[in-house]
Amino acid sequence: MRKSEEYEMALVAEQALGKALQKYDELTAQLKEDNEAVRSDLIETIHDSIQNLKRKIKAYFQELIPMEKVLDEFVFEYEVLKAELEIRDQESARVKKFAKKLLSSYEDFISTVGGKKKLALIQEGNLGYKKKSTSMAYIFWVASFFGILGLHRFYLGRTGTGIGWLLTGGLLGVGAIYDLFALPKMVEEQNVYNELRAAKIKHLTGK
Incomplete structure (x- = not known):
């Protein structure tokens, strides 16, 4: 779109x-x-x-x-x-x-x-959320030419910034370097967000 x-x-x-x-x-x-x-x-x-x-x-x-x-x-x-x-x-x-x-x-x-x-x-009732892995995030970071292509951001559900990284070369490399150190926190934030969503839905549905 x-x-x-x-x-x-x-x-x-x-x-x-x-x-x-x-x-x-x-x-x-x-x-x-x-x-x-x-x-x-x-x-x-x-x-x-x-x-x-x-x-x-x-x-x-x-x-x-x-x-x-x-x-x-x-x-x-x-x-x-x-x-x-x-x-x-x-x-x-x-x-x-x-x-x-x-x-x-x-x-x-x-x-x-x-x-x-x-x-x-x-x-379909599939409300589960797969936990994100820090090691996988780093694998995607390396696979995307050390963060330049932003594949790690797509993996973490950050599609908007992932596209931004893809189009700008990881903000001309600056964003890619930042992600090298920020990835553990990004993974933790995404997992917490997913867990909160799953817990709230589970509570409401009684499942």
């Missing part, structure tokens, strides 16, 4: 999330008016999900994170919301309906920006 197409999709997502937040406020107001619970795990998850993705889209426009990271967050929020929806049998029908619409919009975004494979893994 070209940068211009990514930007256009981010604009669409930003508008959709804005409307979703507005509908969320309308929904909670209706629930309060009808003397129904306006606070529950699912309602809180919906609110936090929308707010988190709005922040990530904003960070993308500010060029603080690549689209790959935005996609990862959409996948994560999709996982969490889907799991929460499946275990909240006693939730208000209106809240569940809104959550399903939100899931559908997340799914559309993920599929459009190239996350169909990740989405398929979720829908």
Whole structure:
């Protein structure tokens, strides 16, 4: 996907999330008016999900994170919301309906920006995460001409900067040298991130 197409999709997502937040406020107001619970795990998850993705889209426009990271967050929020929806049998029908619409919009975004494979893994119930290895990261670093091609970053799921390293020769070699010393920390951060995601999904699904 070209940068211009990514930007256009981010604009669409930003508008959709804005409307979703507005509908969320309308929904909670209706629930309060009808003397129904306006606070529950699912309602809180919906609110936090929308707010988190709005922040990530904003960070993308500010060029603080690549689209790959935005996609990862959409996948994560999709996982969490889907799991929460499946275990909240006693939730208000209106809240569940809104959550399903939100899931559908997340799914559309993920599929459009190239996350169909990740989405398929979720829908198949494959929520496991393979632990990254420091030795493998260094093997990829060496294999990519001592970090110049950024293969180690692709291995660690940092596709955005991996492409950056590939196009700029590892930031003219400076980034490649930096990674030589930073790889252990990068591997640790990625493993912690993956473990937190897996633990949260496991907790929500009870698996």
